[in-house]
Amino acid sequence: MSIRGKAAIVGIGETPTDRLGGKPGEPRKSTAEYLAWAARLAIEDAGLTKKDFDGQGLAAIYTTNHSQPFWPEEVAAILGITPGVSLAGGNGGASSVSLLGHAAAAITAGLCDLVLVIAAAAPFSERGGHRGAHGDTRDFEMPFGVMGPNCKISFVMSRYMHESGMTDEHFGKVAVTGRYHASLNPNAYLRKPITIDDYKKSRMISDPIRLFDCVMPANGGKAYIMTSAERAKTMKKPPVYLLGWGECNNASYGPRYRANPLITGITQSGERAFKMSGVAHKDIRCLNLYDDYIPVVMIQIEDLGFCRRNDKAFFEKTDFTFKGDLPIQTSGGMINCGQPSTTGGMLHVIETVRQIRGEAGDRQVPNIKFGISTGVGAVNYGKNFGCTAAAILGSQS
Amino acid sequence: MAEEKVAKKPLPDVTPVNQPFWDGAKASKLMMQKCTNCSTWVFPPRPVCGDCASEKLDWVQVSGTGKVFCFTIIREVVGTALRGFAPDIPYVTAWVDLDDGPRLCSNVIGCPVEQVKIDMPVVTVFEDSGDGITLPKFKPA
Ligand SMILES: [Zn+2]
Numbered sequence: 287m288s289i290r291g292k293a294a295i296v297g298i299g300e301t302p303t304d305r306l307g308g309k310p311g312e313p314r315k316s317t318a319e320y321l322a323w324a325a326r327l328a329i330e331d332a333g334l335t336k337k338d339f340d341g342q343g344l345a346a347i348y349t350t351n352h353s354q355p356f357w358p359e360e361v362a363a364i365l366g367i368t369p370g371v372s373l374a375g376g377n378g379g380a381s382s383v384s385l386l387g388h389a390a391a392a393i394t395a396g397l398c399d400l401v402l403v404i405a406a407a408a409p410f411s412e413r414g415g416h417r418g419a420h421g422d423t424r425d426f427e428m429p430f431g432v433m434g435p436n437c438k439i440s441f442v443m444s445r446y447m448h449e450s451g452m453t454d455e456h457f458g459k460v461a462v463t464g465r466y467h468a469s470l471n472p473n474a475y476l477r478k479p480i481t482i483d484d485y486k487k488s489r490m491i492s493d494p495i496r497l498f499d500c501v502m503p504a505n506g507g508k509a510y511i512m513t514s515a516e517r518a519k520t521m522k523k524p525p526v527y528l529l530g531w532g533e534c535n536n537a538s539y540g541p542r543y544r545a546n547p548l549i550t551g552i553t554q555s556g557e558r559a560f561k562m563s564g565v566a567h568k569d570i571r572c573l574n575l576y577d578d579y580i581p582v583v584m585i586q587i588e589d590l591g592f593c594r595r596n597d598k599a600f601f602e603k604t605d606f607t608f609k610g611d612l613p614i615q616t617s618g619g620m621i622n623c624g625q626p627s628t629t630g631g632m633l634h635v636i637e638t639v640r641q642i643r644g645e646a647g648d649r650q651v652p653n654i655k656f657g658i659s660t661g662v663g664a665v666n667y668g669k670n671f672g673c674t675a676a677a678i679l680g681s682q683s
Numbered sequence: 684m685a686e687e688k689v690a691k692k693p694l695p696d697v698t699p700v701n702q703p704f705w706d707g708a709k710a711s712k713l714m715m716q717k718c719t720n721c722s723t724w725v726f727p728p729r730p731v732c733g734d735c736a737s738e739k740l741d742w743v744q745v746s747g748t749g750k751v752f753c754f755t756i757i758r759e760v761v762g763t764a765l766r767g768f769a770p771d772i773p774y775v776t777a778w779v780d781l782d783d784g785p786r787l788c789s790n791v792i793g794c795p796v797e798q799v800k801i802d803m804p805v806v807t808v809f810e811d812s813g814d815g816i817t818l819p820k821f822k823p824a
Contacts, residue, residue: 422727425695429818430776430789431768433761441778441788445753448801493756493773542733543724543785547753667727668778668786 290562291683293390294518294525297332297511298636299324303475303504303624307411317352318364320406320507320626325365328402328509333522339367343392343401345385347375350627351412361404371398375405375628377535377673378663379576382508382632384675387531389512399514406507407627422667433492435578438665440495442547443581447494449548450596457580458485460614461498461621463606464577468618470608470649475504476622499580504624508632510639515683526639529565529656530678532558538669551674552589552660560591563678565656567592570678572641572657573612574634577619586660587614590676608649616641616649631661638679656680692767694816701728703742708817711809713747715784716740724785745784747807748824752778752786756796775799779821793822 301323307314329336346361354360358372371392375381382405389401423432432438446452462482468474480498488498518525537551560567567590575586584601587593592612593600606614617623617637620630638657640646651657657679664672697705707714716725720737731738754777760769768774775791777799791799793808804824809817 424693425698425701426727427788428693428765429695429812429816430820431692431757431765431771431774432776432788433757433759433765433768436761437755437757437776440755441753441776444755444801448753489759490756491759491761493758495755541723543726544780668788 287394288562289387289390289394289531290529291527292394292515293512294515294527294683295510295635295639295679296513296518296521296523296525297328297334298639299327299329299331299509300473300636301327301507302473303506303626305410305504305624307408307505314411315408315505316411317349317406317408320408320505321361321364321404324406324507324509325402325404328511331523332511334511336365336367339369339400339402341368341370341398343371343373343389343398344369345373345375345389345401345403347381347385347405347628349405349407349629350409351407371401373401377533377661377675378628379578379631380533380661380663380673380675381405381628382635383659383661383677384533384673386512386528386635386677387533387675390528390531393512393514399517401512402509403512404507404509405629405632407629408505409503409627410505426667435665436492436495436500439579439582440492442670443494443579446548446581446585451598452584452601454486455482456584456598456601457499458482459601460580460583460606461485464615464619464621466607467616467649468622470647471618471623472647474618474622475502475624476618495579501578501620501625501630504626506624506626506629508629508636510632510635524643524681526642526679526681527683528677529680530559530561530563531676532556532562533675535673537674545669547670548585548595550585550589550662550670552586552662552676555660555674555676556590559658559676559678565678565680570656570658571613571654572616572638572651573614574616574637574657574659575614576631576634576660576662577615577621578625580621582662583615583619590658608651613651616646616651628663634659634661635677642679642681655682690767690769692812693764694812694814700730704728705816707744708809708819712744713807713819714742715745717743726785726787745781747781749779749781749805749821751791751799751801751803751805752780753801754778754791754799777821779805789818790820791822792820798823
């Protein structure tokens, strides 16, 4: 039994993102408030009411300050619903895309016919909560001055530049494209267009990672609602079907003690998603790829098979804008919309839905039927991502 | 809470699992875990092998020579946990692939940051933190 086309996204909700609450006098909103807000928006978008979710599915994504084992129950309590199927997202930034498959499986198996997938975080408002480093980070990275993910991805980027010959020009082009799309997205946070020169002048933080390579933490909440293909046809908004899906955790290319960090588990996740969907690469008109950093977007384009490895010429000649050859990051990505912890990745699901519905306004990709969204999470010691997931969405089941 | 005058650098928690690594470093030896069941290297230290899940892990001394696989030049302190590194900026943190062992993350010291290159041969130097922990770092071979 395949889940292909058996479930569809019928509601999306995205609160504005902000960075308020860190300074005295700034308004503070808690994770609970962002959760309630995002749920309200998604439920309204789907033309449902909160009552419809009693006895149905609720999928809550663990978030930085709220990782207690009973988080899905606490989210149900915050939202005031009594779910009959409880799912959790434990794949960090990949969770939103992972849960597309898990929710579709629950629906296809008849466990429920609605799933609300939700995440929120308020790292600025709730900064008080201590989050200590642990494990490998505490014992084998911090003593050597590894400054968090900026540093960890700069290792990958340094090797990527060495093997591929990619330069500022290539990374800058992807950064400029993302910001251009953000300038056309009223929900984006950084909306002033930039040039390649601005990218090159942005300051080095963890060389070769520059400021304009990096995602920015934010407060915010996001949610989406899935239902069965049958019920989807009766709903308020045009259904966006899940056609292909794959996830892959703990991938290693080469020995685990010396893995190739330039290939990620998106290679396997993507392959499974393409195989399930039967959709050809040429028919995918929109790539919304997890973007904690610019080079991560580029490596995923290679992982997904849209070009060869280290294909400099491809990155030079391809128009990645919404009206171009291969539109990517049409929302502006998390880099320009902000990353509320593990909620951030849901941006890429929501944007693909908007594009396929034809709701993307000034950045609408013309004639789009299919799009792909990815998520990644956990940057592991001496490797790249521990969690990966990919999903192909489309307007026809 | 009053700010400490000189911010300290974070040090590892020495645990039963990783203790042989840190004891080795104190004795100027680079010790690594190897699985006796499947012969793979295991690093960072683990109670079970990450490949075959065997608990039969040995500690062996490695030569301490290797090559820089990739590196970053840290030019800015991000956050507060690592503000003790501020006086060292700019400094190099690298993944070093050992000639006879696994990959590890450490600093390349003993040369200007501009001289560090990918594939550069390096050798271990043991640096006493002054707080009971010796850190294995690397210098150009
Ligand atoms: Zn083993």
